Amino acid sequence: MRFSKLFGKTLREAPADAETVSHKLLTRAGFIQQVAAGIFSYLPLGWRSLDKIRRIVREEMDRAGGQEVNMPVVQPREIWEQSGRADSFIPPLAQFLDRRERPMVLAPTHEEVVTGMAKAGMFSYRDLPFILYQIQTKFRDEPRPRGGLLRVREFEMKDAYSFDADEEGMNLSYQAMADGYRRIFSRCGLNVIMVEADSGPIGGRDSAEFVLPAKSGDDVALVCEECGYAANAEKAVFRKTPNPPERQAALEKFSTPGIETIQDLAAFEGVPRSRTAKAVFYYSSGQVTLITIRGDYEVNETKLRNALGVEEVRLATPEEVRGTGLPAGSASAVGQQSVRSVVDDSIELGSNFLAGANEEGFHLRNVNFPRDFKADVLADVAEAGDGYPCFRCDGSLRARRGIEVGHVFKLGDVYSDKLGAGFLDDAGNHRSALMGCYGIGIGRLLAAAVEANHDDRGMVLPRAIAPYEVYLAGINIEDDGVRTKADELYHSLRDSGLEVLYDDRDEPPGVKFNDADLLGLPLRAVVSRRSLKSGGVEIKRRGAQSVEVVSVDCSVEAARQALETS
């Protein structure tokens, strides 16, 4: 491709509303263009990169046994009603009426349709297992798109779905996909970590995220560097440290004027927060729940959701708290029967806690569980944090920010059951297929690759996903001798199968060098009066300090070699 013919311009300055590195660089380099919040167009360079990523994904999905299909973005709302997600999907489905006033949705994911597709090809256990995948547009009306391509509303996703006859098969499919994912990310130049995750609104059992550590990410993973345990913040478990053992003492009410928070209470008594039992009010499906957790821990809403077996929880409003009749600043589960009580298991790791007396301005000493209050649910609902002890070994957890580039789920039969995707087993019994689903955001992967591979001059793209492999710059291109040599080299590089962006513009050297750095193609070749005088063509890898001069005749081979080792 001749740069002089390439559509799109590089920008010296990034748009003021671009904040993250990848957003700035991809915009400046002319890869993408914003249309609305979280909605982007891809320009020729960006589309080529995206296509490289797609190709890698396809190869690995095929290798893992997947078969590519394509499913519609516009779907009848009806099938979402069947799966029970029409009203519960978060963010809410984008919907419209077609000309016959039939309700339609823009698909945010494709479990419903793929399950229907699978039904038509699955009658006997002999038809299983199989894996279907597609690379298709999704629309999710996110409340807050951010960071350019990092979180968008419309995006291309590779989504794969496995169908197996039994648990063992499902686990094998899941494993094959996870292995494929590792290969995909490594081929794209990303050093990702696989972390245990909560399955969220997709539903199902096990799930894992692939996270690229990056400061611009919005995902938090907790990683133990000793034993390798890794889980995201929603899921991570940790070892709770017990309080020193003590004999249980008798309840004792005392006056605490003006004390409403755990910090103040602990300070008032001169004890650490771990000696207090904190009461937190949550609201879920029509009722207020009182969570009791040790004062040094925080409630993790995902864990709470799972403990309660509900889809949504939120902090209760002051009015809702008042409705329970308990004083917010000095509440506890002690003596309460009417409010649902969830107790975090940290409460079992101590005795004689300080807690509210359920009377304005008073607290209790020596509160003990289960002597003084009951638990409707006793579970781990505490959020892990940086530095917390690993529950598996003696190490401690480190919190790392990152970008979630992929997610794999074992779904089991949650969709196949509701949508009737079953088969007859070898004994003639009807059984639901066991499913897995696996997603990779293609555009997000590009953004992540830029976040992970850049310097202060621009992108430093891995060869596998760079839009072109060689940036051939003709300096002093107005010189006929230079132009002739540069043209020749352009053709011979292309003839040898390399993808070349040939900067044949009539621009000063600085512009070309800067654009070369900005676009971040893996190799730069320069033909100029100076290079010809010193022997031929300058070859420089992006990111390398040194320049190599090779003869024009050897330059194609030199370029190939330099690319091999980059």
Add this chain to the structure above:
RNA sequence: CGGGGCGUGGCGCAGCGGUAGCGCACCUGCUUUGGGAGCAGGGGGUCGUGGGUUCGAUUCCCGCCGCCCCGACCA
């Protein structure tokens, strides 16, 4: 959805009661050519939008819309 910020040529910004200017980019010519060149000439903006105040609004006031950031939420 809560908090904050910003909307002026393609991009970055200034102007802030008398209907617009700078840098980059763009066009023409000449010069220049190893890290975003110089000179000269030129094209392009109903100042997000609706209303109000005023003789007069890009400028002041109110509403709305859009975009960005933090949080909530989420692949």
